Amino acid sequence: MEAGFPDGVLNVHGTNNTCCFEGPFWFSWQAAFPCKLYDIVDYICDDADVKAISFIGSDPAGLHIYARAAARGKRVQSNIGGKKHAIIMPDASIDDTLNALAAAGFGAAGKRCMALSTAVFVGGSSAWYF
Secondary structure, eight states: OBTTBOTTOOEEEEOSSOEEEEOTTSSEEEOSSOOOHHHHHHHHHHOTTOOEEEEEEOHHHHHHHHHHHHTTTOEEEEEESOOOEEEEOTTSOHHHHHHHHHHHHHGGGGOSTTOOOEEEEOSOOGGGOO
16 A cells, blocks of 8 residues: 555546546556547446446436446445535634635536535534624
């Protein structure tokens, strides 16, 4: 294990145009050319050496991965269509928190997988009541 990343783990990040692989080789590789992401996903779902898959992303992709991998007896965790949450503690700085919430919600014009959509205030700080 190096930097907390166990041997044998492979992460695939992709869009329709590029793929990024992270794996036990301790580096990331970004393909600067179009790749067939669905072929890669299907290969991972079908490979007998892959025992479990964890996916976070869109509904169509998550449903495809879940159905294909589960049909082959794999353990699948597919977090699809979820809301991204920020947990705000009672002692959080109001200015810093509001700046972070705005950046998280609207950075990249909100066109990223981790665009914040939900803020959850825990505890009870009177400083947050205006």
